[in-house]
Amino acid sequence: MLLKDTISAALEGLKRSRMRSMLTTLGIVIGVGSVVLMVSIGASFERFIVDQVESFSGDTFEIHAKGVQDIGKDVLSITFGDLEAIRGLTTVKNIAPAIFLTDRAKYGREEIAPMILGTTKEIFYNWSMKIDEGRLLSDEDDKGAKSVVVLGSQAAEDLFQNENPLGKRITIGARKFTVVGILETMGSPLTAELDSMVYVPFLVAKAIKGRTTYIDYIALQSINGDNELTRQDIVSLLRQRHNIDNPEDDIDKDDFYARSMEQAMEIIETVTMSITLFLGLIASISLLVGGVGIMNIMLVSVTERTKEIGLRKAVGARRRDILIQFLLEAIVLTLIGGIVGVIGAISFGYLISLIASKFLGDLTYALSVQAIILPLVTAVAIGLIFGIYPARKAAALQPIEAMGYE
Amino acid sequence: MPENDAPLIETKNLQKSYFNEELETPVLFNIDLTIKKNEFVAIMGPSGSGKSTLMHILGFLDHHTGGEYLFQGQLAHEMDEDTLSRIRATRVSFVFQAFNLLPRASVEQNVMLPLIYHPTIPESERAERVAKAIETVGLTHRKNNLSNQLSGGEKQRTAIARALVTEPDIIFADEPTGNLDSVSGIQVMSALQELNEAGHTIILVTHEKSTAEHAERIIELFDGRITKDTTEFKTRKAKEEDSLQK
Numbered sequence: 004m005l006l007k008d009t010i011s012a013a014l015e016g017l018k019r020s021r022m023r024s025m026l027t028t029l030g031i032v033i034g035v036g037s038v039v040l041m042v043s044i045g046a047s048f049e050r051f052i053v054d055q056v057e058s059f060s061g062d063t064f065e066i067h068a069k070g071v072q073d074i075g076k077d078v079l080s081i082t083f084g085d086l087e088a089i090r091g092l093t094t095v096k097n098i099a100p101a102i103f104l105t106d107r108a109k110y111g112r113e114e115i116a117p118m119i120l121g122t123t124k125e126i127f128y129n130w131s132m133k134i135d136e137g138r139l140l141s142d143e144d145d146k147g148a149k150s151v152v153v154l155g156s157q158a159a160e161d162l163f164q165n166e167n168p169l170g171k172r173i174t175i176g177a178r179k180f181t182v183v184g185i186l187e188t189m190g191s192p193l194t195a196e197l198d199s200m201v202y203v204p205f206l207v208a209k210a211i212k213g214r215t216t217y218i219d220y221i222a223l224q225s226i227n228g229d230n231e232l233t234r235q236d237i238v239s240l241l242r243q244r245h246n247i248d249n250p251e252d253d254i255d256k257d258d259f260y261a262r263s264m265e266q267a268m269e270i271i272e273t274v275t276m277s278i279t280l281f282l283g284l285i286a287s288i289s290l291l292v293g294g295v296g297i298m299n300i301m302l303v304s305v306t307e308r309t310k311e312i313g314l315r316k317a318v319g320a321r322r323r324d325i326l327i328q329f330l331l332e333a334i335v336l337t338l339i340g341g342i343v344g345v346i347g348a349i350s351f352g353y354l355i356s357l358i359a360s361k362f363l364g365d366l367t368y369a370l371s372v373q374a375i376i377l378p379l380v381t382a383v384a385i386g387l388i389f390g391i392y393p394a395r396k397a398a399a400l401q402p403i404e405a406m407g408y409e
Numbered sequence: 410m411p412e413n414d415a416p417l418i419e420t421k422n423l424q425k426s427y428f429n430e431e432l433e434t435p436v437l438f439n440i441d442l443t444i445k446k447n448e449f450v451a452i453m454g455p456s457g458s459g460k461s462t463l464m465h466i467l468g469f470l471d472h473h474t475g476g477e478y479l480f481q482g483q484l485a486h487e488m489d490e491d492t493l494s495r496i497r498a499t500r501v502s503f504v505f506q507a508f509n510l511l512p513r514a515s516v517e518q519n520v521m522l523p524l525i526y527h528p529t530i531p532e533s534e535r536a537e538r539v540a541k542a543i544e545t546v547g548l549t550h551r552k553n554n555l556s557n558q559l560s561g562g563e564k565q566r567t568a569i570a571r572a573l574v575t576e577p578d579i580i581f582a583d584e585p586t587g588n589l590d591s592v593s594g595i596q597v598m599s600a601l602q603e604l605n606e607a608g609h610t611i612i613l614v615t616h617e618k619s620t621a622e623h624a625e626r627i628i629e630l631f632d633g634r635i636t637k638d639t640t641e642f643k644t645r646k647a648k649e650e651d652s653l654q655k
Contacts (some may be wrong), residue, residue: 013512311511315508316494318497318526319526322490322494403470403471
C-alpha cells in the first residue's frame with residue numbers, strides 16, 4: 004500500500020465523520036492555542052520588561068542598603084565613608100550618590116508630593132536620562148550647593164501645566180529652587196516613577212536631611228564592562244568595611260545590595276521565564292485533555308468502523324496498513340488542530356498585545372519559532388501516543404470477526 | 410506463491426471449533442475436499458451447517474483448528490499474517506450477502522479498494538481496471554453514485570466488480586442472492602457464471618438448491634460434515650451447448 008493511499012484512506016475516514024472530527028480537533032485547537040498564547044504573551048511581557056530595564060545601561064550598578072523600598076524611613080548601612088572608599092576603586096566610574104527626600108513641592112497654587120532625589124550629574128548618564136529643555140545638574144551646582152532643580156517631565160507638567168518652567172522658582176519644603184532643566188519623558192510604566200521625580204544637587208539634599216552619615220543609594224558604572232569583577236570589587240570592599248564575614252558569597256548575609264542592571268535583568272528574565280513556563284504548563288494540561296479526547300474518539304471510530312476494517316483486511320490490508328491508517332487519522336486530527344490553534348493563538352495574542360500596548364506603551368508581540376514548533380510537535384506526538392492504542396486495536400481485529408461485528 | 414500442479418484447494422480432515430471460556434463448540438468435522446482451478450462449486454446446506462465457516466477458512470478469513478488446509482500445495486497454518494494478507498489481496502476475493510460496501514463511498518471508490526492493497530498492480534493501471542470491472546457488471550452509468558444510492562442488485566454487482574478487479578484465482582460468494590429480489594438474483598448469478606467462464610474459480614455458498622444449481626458441482630453440508638459431493642450439474646455454457654445440439 005502506497006503512503007499516498009494510506010493518507011487518502013485516513014482523510015476519507017475523517018471526511019466521513021466531518022462534524023465529529025471537527026469537534027475532536029477543537030480540544031487540540033484549544034490546547035495548542037492556549038500553550039502558544041500563554042508562552043507568547045509571557046515572552047512579550049518578558050521582552051517588554053527587559054526592554055525597559057535595558058534602557059538603563061547594562062553596566063550600571065546600584066548599591067543600596069537592604070530595604071531601600073522603605074524610602075523616607077531610615078534604612079541605613081551605606082555611609083559617606085563607603086562612598087569615598089568606592090571612589091577609590093579602580094573598576095568603577097560615574098559614581099552618583101543619592102539621598103531620597105520626601106517633601107512637598109509648590110509652584111503658585113499647584114502642589115505635588117514628589118520623590119526628591121539629591122544627586123550628582125552622573126545619575127543622568129547612569130540612568131540614560133536626557134535633558135529636554137534647559138540643562139542637567141552640574142558639578143558647580145553640587146559644589147556650590149546651589150538651589151537649583153531639574154524636573155522629571157511628569158513633575159514639570161503637574162506643577163506648571165502649560166507654562167514654561169525654566170527659570171521659575173518652586174518651593175520644596177522651606178527652600179526656593181530655580182528650575183534649570185526638564186528631562187525627556189522616559190515614557191514607560193517601569194520608569195514612570197523617574198518622570199515624577201525632581202532632582203536637586205546632592206549636597207543640598209544632604210543639608211536638608213541634616214546630620215546624617217548615611218547614603219540611600221549609589222549608582223555607578225563598571226569601568227571595563229566586566230560587571231562580575233566590579234561587583235566582587237564593591238562587595239569585598241563593603242563587607243570588609245561593614246565587618247561582614249562572608250567567604251561563601253551569600254548575599255543574604257550582607258546588609259547591602261550591589262548588583263548591575265545586567266544581573267537585575269537576569270533575575271527578571273528568570274522570573275518571567277518561570278511564569279511563562281508555569282502558564283505554559285497549565286495550558287498544556289488542556290492539550291493533554293485534548294489528547295484523551297482524540298483517543299476517546301478514535302476508539303469510538305474503531306468500534307464504529309469495525310466492519311470497514313474487516314472489509315479492508317478481507318481485500319488484503321495488512322496489520323500495519325490498518326495501524327498506519329488509524330494512526331495517521333489521529334495525527335491528521337491533532338496536526339490540523341495544532342495548526343488552527345497556533346494561527347488562532349497568534350491572532351488573539353497579537354490582538355491582546357495591541358490592546359496592552361495602548362495601556363503600557365511600546366509592547367512588541369514576541370513569538371519565538373520554538374513557541375510555534377514545540378506545541379505542534381507535541382500535538383502530533385499526542386496524536387501518535389493517544390492514537391496508538393485505538394490503531395493497534397483496529398489492526399489486531401480478525402477479518403471475519405470484524406465483518407460479523409454488530 | 411508460485412503456480413504448481415497441486416490442486417488449488419485441498420483439505421484433509423479439516424476441523425473447526427470455536428472456544429468460549431474453555432467450552433469447545435465444534436462446527437466442522439473431517440472435511441476432505443479438493444477443488445481444482447476453474448471449477449464452479451456450490452457449498453450448500455441449511456443454516457448452521459457450517460458452510461459459511463468453511464468458506465471463511467478456505468478464503469483465509471478465518472483459521473481452522475484441526476487437520477490440514479493446502480492452498481496450491483502450501484499448508485495454510487504455516488503461513489504468516491503477511492502471506493495471508495497477500496493471498497487475500499491477490500489470489501482470492503469475496504462477495505458477501507450483506508454486500509459489505511464502504512458507506513458514503515462511490516461505486517468507483519469501492520471497486521478501487523482492493524487495488525490499493527494489491528502489492529503488484531501499479532497505480533497507473535488502477536483506473537483502467539476499475540472502469541473495466543464496473544463495465545463488466547454493467548454499472549458504468551452508476552460509477553459516481555454513492556453505495557447507499559444503489560439498489561440491492563446494484564450493490565451486489567458493485568461487490569462483484571470489487572471481487573474481480575484484481576483478477577483473483579478464486580471468487581468466494583456467500584449467499585450473494587440472499588438479499589436480492591429474483592430478477593437481481595438472476596443477474597448476479599449470471600455475472601458469476603460469466604466470471605467462471607472467463608477462467609475464475611467460483612465457490613458459492615448458499616442454502617437454496619435453485620441457486621446452487623448454477624454450479625457444476627454441489628458439496629452438501631449438514632451439521633458440519635460433508636454429506637454429498639455431486640459433479641453432475643452442468644454450467645450454463647454447457648447447458649446452452651446441449652440445447653443447441655438438440
